[in-house]
Amino acid sequence: MNKTFNQKAWYFVIPVFVLVAFNAAVPLMTVVNYSFQETFGSNVFAWEGTRWFKEILHSERFHASLGRQAIFTFIILLIQLPLGIFIALTMPKKGWGVPVCLILMSMPLLIPWNVVGAMWNIFALPDIGFLGNSLNSIGFDYNFTQQSGDAWFTTVLMDVWHWTSLVVLLSYAGLNSIQPAYYQAAEIDGASRWDIFRYIELPKMKKVLTLAILLRFMDSFMIYTEPFVLTGGGPGNATNFLSLDLVKMALGQFDLGPAAAMSLIYFLIVLLICWIFYSLMMKNEART
Amino acid sequence: MSLELKEVEKKVGIETHIYSTNLKLEKNTINVLLGSTLAGKTTLMQIMAGLDKPTSGEIWFNGENVTGKEVQKRNCSMVYQQFINYPNFTVFDNIASPLKITGINSDEIKQRVGKVAELLKLSAMLNKKPDELSGGQQQRTALARALVKDSDLILLDEPLANLDFKLREELREELPKLFEDRDCIVVYATTEPLDALMIGGNTATLLEGNVVQYGKTLDVYNKPDNLTSAKVFSDPPMNIAEITKSGDNFKLVDNNVQWKSNVNIKDGNYKIGIRPHNITTYKEGSNSVEINGKVLISELSGSESLIHFTNGKLNWVSLSNGIQQRNIGEDTKLHMNVDEFLYFDQNNRLVNHG
Numbered sequence: 001m002n003k004t005f006n007q008k009a010w011y012f013v014i015p016v017f018v019l020v021a022f023n024a025a026v027p028l029m030t031v032v033n034y035s036f037q038e039t040f041g042s043n044v045f046a047w048e049g050t051r052w053f054k055e056i057l058h059s060e061r062f063h064a065s066l067g068r069q070a071i072f073t074f075i076i077l078l079i080q081l082p083l084g085i086f087i088a089l090t091m092p093k094k095g096w097g098v099p100v101c102l103i104l105m106s107m108p109l110l111i112p113w114n115v116v117g118a119m120w121n122i123f124a125l126p127d128i129g130f131l132g133n134s135l136n137s138i139g140f141d142y143n144f145t146q147q148s149g150d151a152w153f154t155t156v157l158m159d160v161w162h163w164t165s166l167v168v169l170l171s172y173a174g175l176n177s178i179q180p181a182y183y184q185a186a187e188i189d190g191a192s193r194w195d196i197f198r199y200i201e202l203p204k205m206k207k208v209l210t211l212a213i214l215l216r217f218m219d220s221f222m223i224y225t226e227p228f229v230l231t232g233g234g235p236g237n238a239t240n241f242l243s244l245d246l247v248k249m250a251l252g253q254f255d256l257g258p259a260a261a262m263s264l265i266y267f268l269i270v271l272l273i274c275w276i277f278y279s280l281m282m283k284n285e286a287r288t
Numbered sequence: 289m290s291l292e293l294k295e296v297e298k299k300v301g302i303e304t305h306i307y308s309t310n311l312k313l314e315k316n317t318i319n320v321l322l323g324s325t326l327a328g329k330t331t332l333m334q335i336m337a338g339l340d341k342p343t344s345g346e347i348w349f350n351g352e353n354v355t356g357k358e359v360q361k362r363n364c365s366m367v368y369q370q371f372i373n374y375p376n377f378t379v380f381d382n383i384a385s386p387l388k389i390t391g392i393n394s395d396e397i398k399q400r401v402g403k404v405a406e407l408l409k410l411s412a413m414l415n416k417k418p419d420e421l422s423g424g425q426q427q428r429t430a431l432a433r434a435l436v437k438d439s440d441l442i443l444l445d446e447p448l449a450n451l452d453f454k455l456r457e458e459l460r461e462e463l464p465k466l467f468e469d470r471d472c473i474v475v476y477a478t479t480e481p482l483d484a485l486m487i488g489g490n491t492a493t494l495l496e497g498n499v500v501q502y503g504k505t506l507d508v509y510n511k512p513d514n515l516t517s518a519k520v521f522s523d524p525p526m527n528i529a530e531i532t533k534s535g536d537n538f539k540l541v542d543n544n545v546q547w548k549s550n551v552n553i554k555d556g557n558y559k560i561g562i563r564p565h566n567i568t569t570y571k572e573g574s575n576s577v578e579i580n581g582k583v584l585i586s587e588l589s590g591s592e593s594l595i596h597f598t599n600g601k602l603n604w605v606s607l608s609n610g611i612q613q614r615n616i617g618e619d620t621k622l623h624m625n626v627d628e629f630l631y632f633d634q635n636n637r638l639v640n641h642g
Contacts, residue, residue, distance in 0.1 A: 181368040184339050189433075190360045190389045203376040 034260035052261035062262060064237065065245040066269075072152075072241060073220045076159050080216060081209070083160070084167025088175055089197070091168070102172075105165045113162075117229025120158040124230075144231065148238030151231050155239050158226060163219065167212045174208035175201060210281045214274060221270055242266055289315035289350055291336060291441060291473050296345035298331055298497075305331045307497045308345065313473050313490075318464060320484040320505065321477040323494030323520055329477035332494075333443045336475060338362050349440070364441035365434035369449045371426035373418040379405070379429050380414040386437040404432045407466065424455035435466065442467070444476045448483070460486055481523045485509065493520040515636035518561050524594060527562040527604040531631075542600045547577040547626050551640045558639065561630040564594070567606035569614075573625040580621055581606075583614045597622070 035053070038046040056062050091101045108116070126132035126143040131154075135142040144154040178201065186196050224243040227233065233240035233248070240248075246266065250259035291313040298306035306328045313319050321329045334340035335347065338359040346355045354362065365386065373382045383401045392400075405411045408428040418426050427447060434442055444463075448456040464487055467474045476487060484491045484505055491509075492502040493516070501508055501517040512518035519526050530541040534555045539546045541557075566572075567579070581597030581604070588594075593612040596605050597620065606622050614620050631639050 179370055179372070181370055181372050184334075184337075184359075185366065185368065185372045185430075187339065187359050188337065188364060188366050189386045191385075199374050199377065203374070 031260045031263055034256050035264055037257060039256040048257060052257045053265070056258055056262045056265055061245070062265075065240055065242050068238075068240065069221060069242040072156070072159075072223070073217060075156055076163070076220050077213065077216055079156070079160050080164045080167050081213065084164050084212070085171045085205070085209075087164070087168045088171035089201070091172055093176065102169070105168050105172075108162050108165050109169075111162075113225035114229050116158065116162050117226040120154065120161075120226070121230050124154045146235050148235055151235055151239050155227050155230060158230060159220065159223070162226065163216060166215065170208040170212045171205055174205035178204045210277075214277060217277070218270060218274060221273075289440060289471070289473065290348075292348040293332075293336070294346045294348065296332075296335060296342040296347065298328075298335060298340070299343045305497055306335070306342070309499050311492065311499055311502060313475065315473060316471065318467055318474040318476060318487055318489030320487055320489060320491040321475060321494055322479075322481060322484045322491050324479055326496075327494040327520075328497040329494060330445055331497075332499075333366070333445055333475060333477060336441065337364050337366055337443055339366075362441070363437070363439050364443065365437060365439040366443040366445065367427070367430050367434050367447045369446040371418070371423060371430055371450065373426060373429050373433070375418060378415050378417055379410055379421070382418065382429055383410075383414075383432045383436050386433060390437070400436055401432075404436045407435070408432045422455075423451055424459065427451060427455075427459070431466070435470075438471070440472055442470075442472055442474045444474065446477055446479065449479070463487060464489075481509075481521050484521070491521070493517040495520055512561075512630065512638055514638060515559060515561060515632045518630060518632075518638075522561075522563055524564045524605045524607060527564065527567065527602070529560055529562075529602055531558050531560050532556070533558060540602075542602055545577060545579050545599075547575070547624075549575070549626055549629070551629075551631060553631060553639050557634060559632040559634075559636070561632060562604075562624060563628065564605045564607035566625040566628040567604065567622050568608040568625070569593075569595070569606070569612045569620070569622060570608065571623045573627050575626040576623045577626055578621055579624055580619060583616055583618045583620055585616060586612070586614045588613070595620070595622070 036048060036050070038048050040046070087105075091105075092098055111119075121129075123129045124132045124144050126136055126145070132142055132144070141147075142150050144150040182200050182204070183196060186200055191199070222243055223241060224247070227239050227241060228244060228247075231239045233244045243266075246259060246262055249255050249262065293309050293311040296306060296309045296311075297304070309332070321332060323329055331340065335342050338347075338354065338357055341356065346353055348354065349362070374385060377385065380401055383404060384397050387397045387400065401414075402411070405414055408431055410425065410428055410432060413421060413425060413429075418429060421429065427450075431447065434444075448459055451459065460483065463476075474489075476483070478484060488505050490503060491505040493500040493508060493512075495516050500520060501513045508517065509521055512521060515528070519528075532539050532541060533553065536548050536550060537546060538549055538551075579599060581595075581599045584596040584598060584603070586593060586595045588611050590611065591609070593608050593610065593614075594605060595608070595612065595614055596603070598604070633639050
């Protein structure tokens with residue numbers, strides 16, 4: 001039997017190639033291009049090899065903002081996961097309360113990020129903001145524009161307010177997929193409320209929780225808009241997270257080479273952590 | 289030991305899920321709750337277990353009123369249609385879970401789990417997690433969990449419904465043996481008449497929240513109290529028709545099929561119920577009558593043939609042995625075994641059986 005060869009099917013793949021090239025490969029390669037060169041005006045470039053990478057990796061400034069970023073992500077994961085699960089557990093499972101809760105929970109997620117930043121900025125102003133003014137009037141010396149502790153507190157609170165809902169909604173979906181028979185079987189066994197949570201709800205929520213951790217890690221690690229509007233990275237460099245620092249370097253100082261190197265390192269860190277996390281998750285999946 | 293439901297009723301909102309029910313289940317019996325989906329089997333079981341409270345009525349166990357007693361304080365176990373196990377426990381820990389809560393020492397737990405696992409052919413899988421098992425093994429694990437603690441009441445809610453055909457057959461055969469010398473009451477809910485017949489024991493037929501009849505399984509099958517019970521306990525569905533009787537002459541109202549019988553009932557109008565296997569393509573029994581039918585569809589399974597046919601207004605099913613090929617639309621002659629007819633009066637009560 002003679003096979004006929006017809007390669008025309010490749011034409012169907014071309015649009016995808018073009019699309020991916022323009023929205024991912026080309027911009028990324030531009031950044032790679034910058035990261036190995038010194039950029040002067042009027043399109044003049046000079047080859048620098050790995051100099052920018054070495055500089056960034058040894059720069060204290062980068063270490064500091066990476067450290068701040070890691071601490072921030074760690075804190076918000078530590079608060080948002082348990083809080084989100086707890087709220088999901090207390091939400092009603094049927095009746096009129098369900099849509100009410102779901103809508104209330106979705107609200108913060110629907111607000112544009114810069115609006116969230118602006119809202120919290122005004123909300124927390126020590127003189128006229130409701131939060132700032134209230135805290136001061138009950139005796140706290142609160143001023144997020146001048147005291148780094150307060151700036152951190154406000155940023156974390158804002159992020160918790162903005163994003164805990166995502167964990168809630170995911171957990172709620174996970175909880176709702178548990179068949180009532182599981183609860184009954186546990187009741188018959190004489191299991192306590194804690195046992196039910198520990199041995200039924202938590203294992204059954206495992207998949208959505210991994211997803212929640214992954215999403216919250218990525219989003220919080222790349223957080224930009226909200227702290228930019230709220231604190232602008234201040235006071236001093238107190239809340240100067242990685243992405244804020246990167247933009248300052250790229251657009252504020254116009255150090256395109258180091259900024260490009262930094263964004264590549266940044267990108268690789270996020271990619272690496274997600275990959276490790278994902279493969280651990282998949283390994284668990286394959287085992288069970 | 290006995291479990292007694294006294295005028296138990298269950299309403300949810302304005303809907304009645306269980307109408308006033310009296311039922312007494314004795315020690316060492318397997319009791320089948322037979323009825324279609326939404327007949328109230330699961331509700332009834334949940335009331336028996338104490339997972340749900342009746343709206344009115346009482347539940348007595350061993351002479352004690354347990355109506356309001358919480359499920360944790362009762363000694364019962366339940367197996368569900370879905371395979372319910374603790375997802376991150378091994379099979380061993382799953383089976384041991386009801387024992388661990390009671391605080392029995394670990395040597396005894398080991399010994400008892402081992403014994404039950406052996407019985408349910410799970411010994412080789414004790415270190416696996418439920419996800420690694422086949423559906424049949426998962427359900428065996430759930431069964432083992434129910435058997436390991438010496439429950440007074442074991443409730444099985446369509447335990448075989450989610451298994452594939454072969455596993456279902458296999459487990460159905462084993463089930464009655466598992467409960468043979470146990471000091472407990474077993475309740476088994478199913479939608480399939482065949483399950484009830486194979487499991488034996490007692491059967492309660494249910495329809496739309498009513499217990500229609502309760503008695504020994506074979507009695508309920510052979511002598512259904514009424515037409516409803518007979519319909520519930522018939523698969524394929526029972527063939528029903530209006531008849532008139534005068535002397536020893538019987539006649540279908542819809543056509544002129546006639547037969548003689550010495551069934552001792554008054555002259556008048558009745559209904560007959562004929563199980564599909566009593567209408568065959570060949571003659572069976574000493575007293576049979578012919579009926580002509582136009583074939584609607586024939587389903588061949590190899591060992592059996594189902595032929596759906598019409599005759600006038602009647603739309604009936606026959607079940608014959610072997611392969612009986614009939615074409616759609618073909619006129620065919622079938623034989624009804626008169627001795628097996630069930631006769632019901634105008635109130636649908638059984639007046640005699642063949």
